[in-house]
Amino acid sequence: MIPLSSYLIVSSVLFITGLIGVLIRRNFIIILMAVEIMLNAANLNLVAFSSYLDSMAGQIVALFIIAIAAGEAAVGLAIIIVVFRGKIATNVDQINLLKW
């Protein structure tokens, strides 16, 4: 039997990797991919708790998270296409039109 804390450690390592990826990368698409890593870490956490507590709630929420990740990817990539069409830049530090 694998203890619950092992799953939590793996999931927090994945989450922190995604967080660092969001913070240090320049490319917009890679930042969205790092957000997907963080969502997957949260999913793993939810499913591990759901399995260890004999409850289905965590797995249902994990399903909803997958649906929300799909919506986030669609809208985020559409925004990237719009930005790329107007101005040839996909790096977040060059997109500063809204910056005061």
Place this chain on the structure above:
Amino acid sequence: MVPQLFFYYLAFASVASAVLTVGLRNPVHCGLALLSLLFHIAGFFILLNAEFLAAVQIIIYAGAILVLYLFVLMLLNLKTEERYLHRRYALWLFFGLLAAGQAFWFLLRSPFAGKPGDVTPEKVTQFGHTQTIGITIFNEYFLPFEIVGVFLLGAIIGAIVLAKDRPPAEGPRESAP
């Protein structure tokens, strides 16, 4: 013994693919490393007796979302850049490591307690995972399920409206003599 070995393999491979996703230079290689991560997370789900979620993970995440990412990557034809990190990445790396320290601090001092539910592994094996999750989602979580459906509709309409080509300007601006 075998589940432990499987767990260690999955843990090592998923953390390695996450690090590669964040660290690789070429965006397409990052996408492929993310694909590997998604498959290993599906392996974790199988290890946790959640076969339906593992199938959904592979079909939706690896099959739909990741293909969308790779499609946009190839559509935009991004070049591998010389400078692929943020200008002040050392500062942000410091804040990320600070957050890591805080996460592990909370992890080590939390007791992991909770009230057990009534869906035991025996029940799941008896009815099958898909039936169990279906009965739960259509009885107790029906309203969130519908809300997620409306959310997906809104997201798709938003994506189409954002990415659509604007029609050329017409009307009063050009009709001036």
